[in-house]
Amino acid sequence: MTLLKIENLTFSYPQSIQPALKNINLAIKKGSFTGITGPTGAGKSTLAYCLNGIIPHFQGGKLGGQINLRGDSLFTLGTAQISRVVGSVFQDPDAQIISADVEQEVAFGPENLGVPPEEIEQRIAEALYLTGISGLRRRPTTVLSGGQKQRLAIAAALAVLPEILLLDEPTSELDPAGTEEIFQVLKKLNREHGITIIIIEQKTEQLATHADRIVVLNEGAVVMDDHPRQVFSKQQTLEAVGVRIPQVAGLAGMIGVNDRTPLPLTVEQAHRFIERILRR
Ligand SMILES: Nc1ncnc2c1ncn2[C@@H]1O[C@H](COP(=O)(O)OP(=O)(O)OP(=O)(O)O)[C@@H](O)[C@H]1O
Ligand SMILES: [Mg+2]
Incomplete structure (x- = not known):
């Protein structure tokens, strides 16, 4: 079922000559x-x-095309209505955490929506559990590590029970271990709880492993939209655009990929790929 349908979406910031988005179509x-x-x-x-409604509600500009959320035009919905469906998590956890402690931060969204106290209590427990930070419930937000803050930002978004979690480079301030932990949380939310994930990420290693579809944007336009294996086999195009190729995929590309040895995206797949080549 299509949740979001983006049709011919075009956007230009005020006073800019080039549009930032050109005719985007995605379902x-x-x-x-x-x-x-x-x-x-x-x-x-x-x-x-x-x-997530920042455009057009908080950022002006010239907007064209349409985004449909289950048939309703997203542009006619208010930010409160959008936030019930699309939960956002951004790059800098410090900029999005507003409460003094973890529990308050998670309660903030549902409180604003007028959710009854008993249910808020349940949602806090559930959101902290899902993001693996139940033990941090009484902690002041200022003492959390970067990875813990990002999990808290995800928990706070989840407490509103959105269908879609939209994340814009949520791991850019995290080390490789912290990055992988966030992806594990997202994978669990997606697989076990059916939450739709849209993640903007430059770390293509993780995208290749966890995403079921990769969209490549360049100069405001969609230049690729396919399964990770298809996208990461077009290595010249990716290099021209300036997208990092996951190391194992890059190595396999140098060795040569064919129908019998499809492109590996993980170390385990690369292991089988090399074994198959050595056997020949
Ligand atoms: N507030 C703004 N006013 C004018 N132009 C803007 C504004 N914000 C972004 N832009 C321009 O719009 C284009 C797209 O910017 P955007 O931030 O969406 O890129 P991005 O893909 O998220 O980049 P990054 O990977 O650096 O985060 C860029 O050319 C940028 O300079
Ligand atoms: Mg950006």
Whole structure:
């Protein structure tokens, strides 16, 4: 089922000559895990702002095309209505955490929506459990590590029970271990709880492993939209655009990929790939 349908979406910031988004068409299915990548300035964050209502509600500009959320035009919905469906998590956890302690931070969204106290209590427990930070419930937010803050930002978004979690480079301030932990949380939310994930990410290693679809943006346009294996086999195009190729995929590309040895995306797949070649 299509949850979000983006049709001919175009956006220009005020006073800018070039549009930041040019004729974007994407349909996002319920329960999917979509990775959006592309070089700096490609329009990734601008697209995220269109999906969570920052555009047009807080950022002016020239907007064309349509985004449909189960048949309703997203542009006619208020930010409160959008936030019930699309939960956002951004790059800098310090900029999005507003409460003094973990529990308050998670309660903030549902309180604003007028959810009754008993249910807020349940939602806090559930959101903290799902993000693996139940033990931090009484902690002041200021003492959390970067990875813990990002899990808290995800928990706070989840407490509103959104169908879609939209994340804009949520791991850019995290080390490799912290990055993988966030992806594990997202994978669990997607697989076990059916939450639709849209993640903007430059770390293509993780996208290749976890996403079921990769959209590559360049200069405001969609230049690729396919399964990770298809996208990462077009290595010359990716290099031209400036998208990092996952190391194992890059190595396999140098060795040569064919029908019998499809492109590996993980170390385990690369292991089988090399074994198969050595046997020949
Ligand atoms: N507030 C703004 N006013 C004018 N132009 C803007 C504004 N914000 C972004 N832009 C321009 O719009 C284009 C797309 O920017 P955007 O932030 O969406 O890119 P991005 O793909 O998210 O890049 P990054 O990887 O660096 O986060 C860029 O050319 C950028 O300079
Ligand atoms: Mg950005």
